[in-house]
Amino acid sequence: MKFTLSWLKDHLDTSASVDEITEALTDLGLEVEEVVNPAARLAPFTLARILHAEKHPDADKLRVCRVLTDEGEKQIVCGAPNAREGITVVLCKPGDYVPGIDVTLGIGKIRGVESHGMMASERELELSDEHNGIIELPSGEVGQKFVDWLAVNRPGTVDPMIEIKITPNRPDALGVRGIARDLAARGLGILKPMPLVAVQGGFASPVGVAIDPALKAKGCPHFAGRTIRGVTNGASPDWMQQRLKAIGLRPISALVDVTNYFTYGLNRPLHVFDAAKVKGDLRIHPAAGGEEFLALDGKTYTLRAGMMAISDEIGVESLAGIMGGELSGCTEATTDVFLESAFWDPITVASTGRALKINSDARYRFERGVDPAFTLDGLELATQMILDLCGGEASEVVEDGAPLDVSRAYKLDPARLIRLVGMDIPETTQRATLEALGFTLNGDMAAPPTWRPDVLGEADLVEEVARIASLTKLQGIPLPRVNTGVPRPILTELQVKERAARRTLAALGYNECVTYSFIDAEAAGLFGGGAEAVRIENPISSEMTHLRPDLLPGLLRAAARNQARGFADLALFEVGPAFQGGEPGEQQLLASGLLVGASAPRDPFGSRRPVDVFDAKADAEAVLAALGAPARVQVSRKVASWWHPGRSGAIGLGPTVMASFGEVHPKVLQAMGVKGPAVAFTIAVSAVPSPKVKTPTRPALTLSDLQAVDRDFAFVVDAKVEALTAVNAALGADKALIDSVKVFDQFTGEKAEAQMGAGKKSIALSVRLQPRDKTLTDADIEAVSAKIVEKVSKATGGALRR
């Protein structure tokens, strides 16, 4: 919302400065976004008088002038034809910045004659395009500030423009008068009375109006208008044009400018039809659907059924409360005009405006709510202004419906202010504030004014009083602690796990990413997503159309971008939500890590090698351990399609899958534009079970004094036998005696097959025996070894390697 200071002063009797006004506006909740003060760039210039002018000794077109200024007599060389003795001029001194020529003046020497400044033309001061000579003022004293002279004589040229941000609850501040009312309530001046008029109609309006019964209850409760015939629709007066231009509107013609002037001045949008182009009466009705309508913005819209329209016998002439029609619009040739002032339902206007994507000043106001009680008064005031500016004769008012009854009242509890806000304001002040804002007080009941649709309860009364009093004055009061003493833990188990996953991954060397929750359809499809339920109806780009089913697509895209920047080795992770469906709650917290390229940079020690599945597995296991997963887990090969089928696995507990790890499927890598090798893991954080009993106490530590014995075994097995089968078999050989079984070597490939036969490999296990009550004898060790060999051979179908 833009307005100018002089416009404000039409409604507010104030001596406050622009700074005081803008500060108060922001504090009142009408946040000032911009102030354009044309006086600022003219501030240095003062008035002066030419005492004497004579021809320059060396130039025919230049004059050397003696000029009386506030600093005494100065010599100035001037090229203007009108530079002559006795005229009052605008002086720019050395050191001043002259905006129209973008120059900061110095003391010059022009063809050998010193010049101490210049006398300006209108163009040089950006007042107009006039440059035929220097400014000659009809009045003014030497030394007077030029801006002061302008403020008195040409106020429009130095009228500061103020732009404020309007929150949706304050339609009243979409009119200059509403802004003035707030400032007056704050004490920055007095709201000037606005005398209403009633223009006597001289004839019956040839255009009648009728509201369709279907709309009377809600869409258009009240419509008023009248014809004014014999008008001359020329340009509007300068003062009006200046104000409209200052707020960024283009003056069009007097009739149109009046409607804009009322829109911004009084939040009373109006419409003018060229009465000669209207055939028959105007009918306000819901559109049947399919009607074509050429609007004033030059575009043709197709109405949907139920949209509110104003039609005559020809067809739709206006989109109610949003935009008028081109065909019945006023032009300079218009002589008879039909002036409309109506109340349109905010919701109906909003939904039509949104559906047709039309933004107009009228829509903006009607959907926030204009004053329903001002429909007729606004019509009368505008009629008077049109008669004043354009002449003509007004008809009687035609009207259908009646002003919407918005009367209501809420109890004013003066104690509520200190209870809710913590500010102590006497009851009399509270009542005075509300009255200044237009509330009617009756005992302890406060009735909001008709222009404040936002006031809908007792809390609103508190807000109004606090707002006008200024929240800046509010002093903080300590919030009492809920519990005395040391604060209690506040995080849930899942929140603690989320942190643990994140910190563990960073400790393992991964860089945390935060990638978008929405991804492109192709990537979503590759990771089992992309269903209709997770599609975004109005995506901002084709890269962000579906909620992500997994974190890996985002990490892979990030990896591709980094590879393109020349970073080949990457360790990226993300902890965040993935979405299984489009219903609230169909999301799951995942932690994913992605390793691309080599395990380490090149170095003199040969640390570098391509990342592989076992890097990913080790990191997944480290995170699982940090999350409190038990040590004994199952590893299966049941993984999703985006993993390499032979080089991936799932870590689970019974039916619960806690994590997947492996090489990313080569096709997926290619589709995502990542150059391999790439391995990854994904952990379902909430799938990791929490300990059943939560206690800080650790189980007792049992240590044996008896020395442990390590024995190594190598087995020849089929190449596809899994090591874990052998480990579990060995562990089962003697649960009391065997402390641990570790795979410490494997021998595979061509050389292995050459030694052990086609399709064979060897697995080497190290078994640690921990005696509990007596030292092991050779016989004991032999016995358990034999059992291990037997169990492993049976489970794997292999044999001890000789």
Next chain:
Amino acid sequence: MDGLDALKAKYLTAVATAADESALEEVRLGALGKKGEISALMATLGKMEPDQRKAFGAMLNVLKDEIDAALRAKKAGLADATLDERLRSEWLDVTLPGRPRPRGTIHPVSQVMEELTAIFGDMGFAVAEGPQVESDWYNFDALNIPPEHPARQEHDTFFMARAEGENRPPHVLRTHTSPVQIRAMAAQGAPIRVIAPGRVYRMDMDQTHAPMFHQVEGLAIDRHISMANLKWTLEEFCRAFFEVPSVELRFRASHFPFTEPSAEVDIRCSWEGGQLKIGQGDSWLEILGSGMVHPKVLSAAGVDPTQWQGFAFGMGIDRIAMLKYGIPDLRAFFESDLRWLRHYGFAALDMPDLPGGLSR
């Protein structure tokens, strides 16, 4: 007796001139070995008279100790020389780099969320969460934003697709963390103190906007919590978060459908030299929106507004992270540029806590 002196001189010389450990061992065997000269003399003691044996024996023992000591000293000397020789050959270029250790980082958004948790946790606020796909009711209606309310348009909402023939309003990607207020109050009732950090979504992308960003919601409901308590809470938070001795906040009247009264909150700052300094200077920086929870919102969440009241606030996590850590561009937060992650990220062990200060 002269014989012993000669013996002494002979062996001490031999020890001194022994070139290596094997030569030294030969000397030892010659003197102190079973068949050595000293040992042989020892063997003669048995045949001597007691007086003579005593005197000669004592002298022999002295001689034996002296030679033994010389042998040991020489042996140590030779070992040192050998080690010195080895060390002289063992030279490495220690300017070579150490073996690479990976260095991971925590994203600033995560770090700041933990900072928020540390501060508000101390003030008794728990951390609440809610779904990011929200129903229209939780995201708008329950927060006193009815359908067609102009405030809805300012939210630039992302809508989820609806199945064919589905009549309910489309679900939305939550446009703010405020729906978590409703969910938390509905689940827990009053009194309640929670913060709710998380992802939010708006259809907006330009120099300073990303279609996804992070907010933290704060909510405190009790019998007597007032807007003055809100101001104090925010002052304490800002002082702790920005790690400055003091801050000054300015409340400006504003409007949010879900609070009444509502205030935008500015913090005093200085931009001198292009560097933001919180807590001093003549500028004001808008950092959050807040207010007293609207009675309709309390009712929507099943909390009786005649019994309970309190405040709510919401602020941008990415934004306060940018302000605190001097990060210039919001969109870079979500681009995962390795250089950015390394530069603005935090070490794994930089866990914010109040006793140690939030940042290192």
